[in-house]
Amino acid sequence: MGGNKQKTGLLISCWILLALVLVIFFFVKKDAIFSNLKNTNFFERIGQKTPEFIENYKEPETKKESNGLLDIEITPGPAEIGSITEVAEVNNTEHESPVQEIKIEKQVEEKIEDKQKPADQVTEQKKEEPKPVAKSKVNLCFVNVDSDGKVIRRITTREIPKSNAPLTNSIKALLNGPESGDKNCMSLIPAGTRLLGASVKNGIATLNFSEEFEFNGISADSYRAQLMQIVYTATEFSTVDSVQFLIEGQRKDYMGSEELQIWIGSPYSRSNFQ
Known part of the structure; x- marks a missing residue:
């Protein structure tokens, strides 16, 4: 029991x-x-x-597992065997990819190499050779005064930067006066004279000068000499036969003071100074 x-x-x-x-x-x-x-x-x-x-029973929702850094969904590719498509959402941007790390390391190495190079070598690499400036030769008319007070014409050749306005550049070079290489040369064009404009039509160069050009105040020969300097320099160009002078944009009959005047109402050519 x-x-x-x-x-x-x-x-x-x-x-x-x-x-x-x-x-x-x-x-x-x-x-x-x-x-x-x-x-x-x-x-x-x-x-x-x-x-x-x-x-009335409802199935509980399933939570998507995540490591907090990267959510990856892998879907078989429709066109290629074994290919996958990854859709990634990065929630933490503090982590850099291996490719970025390699690039950063390479940049650091290049900076270190530059610091280790001699200063002269680094300067030579960064220095660019200046491009040569194209030059053109022009003839400028200056004068000289002999012991008897006679004004003598002197033509000198000079190199100036090549441009699309050679006449303008030549006249401006003339207004700047003789250089150290121009021996026995002087200019009777009044100091401070500026070229305000230049144009050529039918062989006549119309040159517009500032008011300083109008008053020489030395003698009648000096007025003729300053006009001659302009005319001979301008007519070095094959397209110019004569020069019409303007003062501050105005065409005047005479320039100079009342006591000492010279005609500029018509164009001047080289024949006017023979």
Whole structure:
């Protein structure tokens, strides 16, 4: 009798343990069990009405796993075998890619190499050779005064930068006066004279000078000499036969003071100074 009681107690304990396991399993797998019962219409298949708590059951939303740095979705490519498409959203910008790290290291190495190079070598690499400036030769007319006070014409050749306005540049070079290489040369054009404009039409060069050009104040020969300097310099160009003088944009008959005047109402050519 005692042995039967022990077997009965052991059997009851096993049933209780099994019941506990089933209860624990039920609570762990409750969502899966309810979901399967609802999705498979289990109760309707066996001819019973689906319980209300099963009908109203909602599946819990699954959370997307993320490491907080990079969410990656891998989708098989439709065109290539074995290809994948990665859609990545970077949430942490503090981490640099290996390619960026390599570029940064390379830039640091280049800066270190530049510092290690001699200063002369670095300067030579950065220095650009200046482009040669195209030059053109022009003839300028200056004068010289001999011991008898006679004005003598002197033509000198000079190199000036080449441009699309050679006549303008030649006259401006003349107004700047003789240089150290122009021996025994002087200019009787009043200091401060500026060329305000120049044009050529039908062989006549119209040259517009500032008011300083109008007053020489030395002598009649000096007035003729300053006009001669302009005419001989301008007529060095094949397109110029004569020069019409303007003062501050105005065409005047005479220039100079009332006591000492010279005619400039018509163009001057080289023949006027023979």
